[in-house]
Amino acid sequence: MSVEPKPRQPVVTSLKINKRSYDISLDTRTSLLDALRDHIGLTGTKKGCDHGQCGACTVLVDGKRVLSCLSFAVMNEGKDITTIEGLASRDGKLHPMQRAFIDHDAFQCGYCTPGQILSAIGCVNEGHAESEDDIREYMSGNICRCAAYPNIVAAVLQARDETKGA
Amino acid sequence: MDPAAPKPKENMGKPLPRIDARLKVTGQAHYPADLPTANIAYGALATSSIAKGKVTALHLDDARAVPGLLDIVTYGDMDNIEKPKFGNSGATSIGPLHDKTIFHDGQIIALAVAETFEAAEEAAQLIRADYEEDKPTASFDSPGAITVPAAGKSPMYKEDVKAGDFDGAYAAAAVKIDERYSTPTQHHNPIELFSTTALWQGDQLIVHEPSQNVTGWKVELARQLKVDPGQVRIVSPFIGGAFGSKGPMTPRTAIVAIAARRLGRPVRCVTSRMQAFGTQTYRAETRHRIRIGAGKDGHIIAFSHEGWEVTSRPDLYVVGGTSATGRMYDYGSVLTHVSVVQTDRNTPGYMRSPPETPYVYALENAMDEMAWALGMDPVEFRRINEPKIEPIGKKPFSSRSLIQCYDQAAKAFGWAGRDPKVGAMRDGDWLVGMGCATAIYPTNVAPCAARVRLTSDGEVRVQCGSHEIGTGVRTVAGQMASERLGIGFEKISVEMGDSSLPPAPVSGGSISTASVCSAVLKACDAIRAKLFTAATGEGGPLAGSHNEELEIVDGKIKAKGGASAKIEDVFKVMQVGAIEEYVEFAPKGATPEALKKLYAGTPEFHGGEQDEDSVKYAFGAEFVEVRINRYTREIRVPRIVGAFAAGRIMNTRTARSQLMGGMIWGIGQALHEATEIDSRYARYVNCDLQDYLVPVNADIKDLQVILVPEVDHAVNPAGVKGLGELGNVGTAAAVASAVYHATGKRIRDLPIRIEDLLA
Numbered sequence: 001m002s003v004e005p006k007p008r009q010p011v012v013t014s015l016k017i018n019k020r021s022y023d024i025s026l027d028t029r030t031s032l033l034d035a036l037r038d039h040i041g042l043t044g045t046k047k048g049c050d051h052g053q054c055g056a057c058t059v060l061v062d063g064k065r066v067l068s069c070l071s072f073a074v075m076n077e078g079k080d081i082t083t084i085e086g087l088a089s090r091d092g093k094l095h096p097m098q099r100a101f102i103d104h105d106a107f108q109c110g111y112c113t114p115g116q117i118l119s120a121i122g123c124v125n126e127g128h129a130e131s132e133d134d135i136r137e138y139m140s141g142n143i144c145r146c147a148a149y150p151n152i153v154a155a156v157l158q159a160r161d162e163t164k165g166a
Numbered sequence: 167m168d169p170a171a172p173k174p175k176e177n178m179g180k181p182l183p184r185i186d187a188r189l190k191v192t193g194q195a196h197y198p199a200d201l202p203t204a205n206i207a208y209g210a211l212a213t214s215s216i217a218k219g220k221v222t223a224l225h226l227d228d229a230r231a232v233p234g235l236l237d238i239v240t241y242g243d244m245d246n247i248e249k250p251k252f253g254n255s256g257a258t259s260i261g262p263l264h265d266k267t268i269f270h271d272g273q274i275i276a277l278a279v280a281e282t283f284e285a286a287e288e289a290a291q292l293i294r295a296d297y298e299e300d301k302p303t304a305s306f307d308s309p310g311a312i313t314v315p316a317a318g319k320s321p322m323y324k325e326d327v328k329a330g331d332f333d334g335a336y337a338a339a340a341v342k343i344d345e346r347y348s349t350p351t352q353h354h355n356p357i358e359l360f361s362t363t364a365l366w367q368g369d370q371l372i373v374h375e376p377s378q379n380v381t382g383w384k385v386e387l388a389r390q391l392k393v394d395p396g397q398v399r400i401v402s403p404f405i406g407g408a409f410g411s412k413g414p415m416t417p418r419t420a421i422v423a424i425a426a427r428r429l430g431r432p433v434r435c436v437t438s439r440m441q442a443f444g445t446q447t448y449r450a451e452t453r454h455r456i457r458i459g460a461g462k463d464g465h466i467i468a469f470s471h472e473g474w475e476v477t478s479r480p481d482l483y484v485v486g487g488t489s490a491t492g493r494m495y496d497y498g499s500v501l502t503h504v505s506v507v508q509t510d511r512n513t514p515g516y517m518r519s520p521p522e523t524p525y526v527y528a529l530e531n532a533m534d535e536m537a538w539a540l541g542m543d544p545v546e547f548r549r550i551n552e553p554k555i556e557p558i559g560k561k562p563f564s565s566r567s568l569i570q571c572y573d574q575a576a577k578a579f580g581w582a583g584r585d586p587k588v589g590a591m592r593d594g595d596w597l598v599g600m601g602c603a604t605a606i607y608p609t610n611v612a613p614c615a616a617r618v619r620l621t622s623d624g625e626v627r628v629q630c631g632s633h634e635i636g637t638g639v640r641t642v643a644g645q646m647a648s649e650r651l652g653i654g655f656e657k658i659s660v661e662m663g664d665s666s667l668p669p670a671p672v673s674g675g676s677i678s679t680a681s682v683c684s685a686v687l688k689a690c691d692a693i694r695a696k697l698f699t700a701a702t703g704e705g706g707p708l709a710g711s712h713n714e715e716l717e718i719v720d721g722k723i724k725a726k727g728g729a730s731a732k733i734e735d736v737f738k739v740m741q742v743g744a745i746e747e748y749v750e751f752a753p754k755g756a757t758p759e760a761l762k763k764l765y766a767g768t769p770e771f772h773g774g775e776q777d778e779d780s781v782k783y784a785f786g787a788e789f790v791e792v793r794i795n796r797y798t799r800e801i802r803v804p805r806i807v808g809a810f811a812a813g814r815i816m817n818t819r820t821a822r823s824q825l826m827g828g829m830i831w832g833i834g835q836a837l838h839e840a841t842e843i844d845s846r847y848a849r850y851v852n853c854d855l856q857d858y859l860v861p862v863n864a865d866i867k868d869l870q871v872i873l874v875p876e877v878d879h880a881v882n883p884a885g886v887k888g889l890g891e892l893g894n895v896g897t898a899a900a901v902a903s904a905v906y907h908a909t910g911k912r913i914r915d916l917p918i919r920i921e922d923l924l925a
Binding site for chain 2: 008027029030034037038041042043044045046047048049050051053054056083084085087088094098101102103104105106107108109110111112113114117135136137139140141142143144145146147148149150151152153154
């Protein structure tokens with residue numbers, strides 16, 4: 001586009017989220033995270049630091065895990081965005097990673113959980129879930145202050161083979 | 167077997183998955199800042215850039231020029247409301263917009279409100295203040311620090327406990343130590359940011375804010391706003407981690423409420439991670455001097471614990487952990503003294519096991535030093551000093567399974583295979599060390615109300631104004647109702663986190679499971695009594711049976727002889743569609759005003775060391791293995807085992823998870839967590855999750871939790887001892903003990919970092 005976007009001036013942005021299209025008018029400074037939460041109403045994605053340090057806002061963009069607080073919404077036009085609300089099937093059947101998180105009690109307060117689950121799916125897709133040590137390392141961008149870490153590792157292991165390429 | 171779902175042993179409930187698990191993995195658990203609100207405006211805080219002085223002028227023009235700005239709430243705008251109060255529900259007495267005095271760095275100076283979050287942030291950052299600045303006092307050794315004996319100065323700390331003649335016994339002891347320990351400033355850093363969303367509907371105010379104390383906040387916020395408590399409702403159905411940080415209400419809540427009233431629109435203010443360091447509470451740094459004297463046989467004859475804690479200028483916050491450390495072992499004589507040190511900092515507050523984390527760390531590190539001084543195995547040293555009664559009030563323990571915890575944890579850990587010599591264990595380039603320590607937490611309980619309804623089709627609804635902060639209290643309350651009413655867990659629903667529900671105490675001091683389950687138990691028993699009376703009465707399906715012989719299993723009332731009746735048939739006899747019981751539970755020893763105080767948001771705590779009949783504590787033993795790289799001195803904790811006994815375990819899954827989380831917190835306290843302070847400006851400098859270190863997944867490897875069976879009917883009707891704050895007590899001392907075993911270096915100041923082990 002040749003027109004320089006002006007800060008503060010709203011621009012209409014088209015976002016494809018969980019296979020649905022949304023056209024919303026946004027301040028260009030709006031992060032993808034705030035667009036999801038405040039403008040679209042998908043509040044399953046959480047704000048924990050707004051600095052890319054905690055992982056709570058992790059979503060999948062074109063299948064790869066992205067920190068939605070560090071990405072402007074307007075940068076994501078035309079991309080496939082998946083949030084926690086888009087994982088279960090329409091009939092309510094949970095994604096294997098969601099099921100595994102319940103089975104292994106991989107959360108307590110549940111606040112970091114959407115980010116953990118999307119990060120876990122990304123981690124498996126990247127091929128970084130081959131060993132427990134790998135999972136620990138590649139899931140370390142998602143802080144769980146309740147410290148459910150051993151249970152998160154067990155959940156990722158359980159769901160790993162079912163979620164490859166999901 | 168899945169380690170997340172331990173098989174229940176004696177006096178333990180099933181490892182049912184959390185009642186809200188599906189909501190939490192699908193993004194449908196709505197935390198207070200998640201609720202969609204029409205026509206909402208966004209607030210952003212501006213905070214002071216100095217720690218001590220006065221605001222002489224505020225420059226708002228640049229902020230007002232930001233497109234979309236709606237309002238700025240600042241000095242003068244809060245004059246018609248009451249200042250906050252410190253204590254109970256209030257985090258601080260500082261009314262930041264009542265007074266242009268600056269008491270600490272990062273104090274609120276204004277709230278900018280705008281149409282969008284982005285505009286509010288921009289405006290807040292353009293607000294500038296002129297100050298008359300004084301030199302601030304940052305911490306213990308800073309000029310201007312004032313040391314005050316805690317006893318008698320704060321209602322939170324009544325006396326310095328003591329017993330016998332410490333001075334005489336210490337002088338005569340054959341083996342003694344006299345050492346100093348310290349713990350750093352720490353911030354809770356729950357992953358959910360602090361936030362307030364205020365909506366007025368006429369003169370009714372609804373506040374959505376993560377809270378561990380909805381009833382207390384309702385009353386305190388109404389007082390500040392000079393309205394009737396009936397006009398205020400606090401809603402907090404899910405809380406994204408709390409650890410004490412969401413117990414007391416901060417001044418922000420009233421400021422946002424005023425902004426919403428002025429604007430005639432809902433206002434939401436989400437505090438940034440950085441601003442939370444100065445506008446919320448924290449665990450203040452502490453210092454300790456411990457003296458222990460023992461005979462050559464290892465029996466302690468003298469114990470002294472002196473503690474110093476930082477607090478703010480206006481509020482004497484004190485934790486005073488000597489109450490627990492002074493009762494831990496069979497000391498003979500005890501001398502304690504706690505002081506608070508006033509500085510120009512924000513007021514500290516409760517953080518997971520507030521007294522025990524620092525004080526028991528110091529005690530247990532000292533116990534390990536003493537064991538070395540005696541040439542004795544540290545487990546054996548504790549066994550020798552196991553008390554029959556506690557040394558201060560000479561009361562029995564309602565139950566104490568510490569030695570069982572040591573035995574089971576030591577066995578699982580392989581303690582017997584340790585080479586006890588310093589530096590004797592190695593694995594390639596890694597020095598291996600092993601250590602252990604005791605965990606202790608007082609068993610408290612408070613009055614609590616609950617409403618339980620059973621319908622004729624076997625649905626149960628439990629309502630209680632407690633708080634689901636991740637502990638699993640919603641799950642165990644439902645489990646209690648399920649067990650007691652013989653109704654399947656899937657037919658139970660539990661509502662919590664709303665001040666319009668029956669009041670529950672603050673979810674602090676590990677009282678929730680004990681208090682809530684005791685209330686739910688009482689309500690269920692009242693429902694049972696009605697059902698049983700109808701079933702056994704004239705025309706009832708079990709006429710002739712006695713109530714006390716009946717049980718409810720799988721929706722059926724069963725008599726001793728084998729006769730049974732469906733619950734719905736008993737409802738038909740009663741000619742009702744539902745039985746609902748509203749009950750108020752008051753623990754043994756409660757004062758006549760106890761229930762009134764529950765509604766007033768100032769609940770009485772019972773248990774711990776306060777009861778006449780016995781002292782009540784939960785215990786645990788933790789063993790850790792550390793590995794220290796011989797070249798880089800990197801410290802790892804690849805293995806940790808904890809065994810804990812805490813009376814009735816309602817749910818082995820949620821109990822294990824809480825203890826596991828606590829143990830990992832303990833590792834964080836040992837190796838990671840510290841808020842750094844620039845002493846020139848009394849300013850926190852690592853105010854984000856990159857520089858404030860907390861354990862991440864890669865820091866934790868092999869972790870084992872052992873639940874040791876224990877039965878204690880004295881603690882409360884549910885027989886439950888709180889364990890949410892037990893797991894992180896002692897852990898840091900066990901790590902320090904293992905570091906000493908590996909390296910011969912005794913580290914007394916937390917956290918233990920690479921630089922402490924160089925050279």
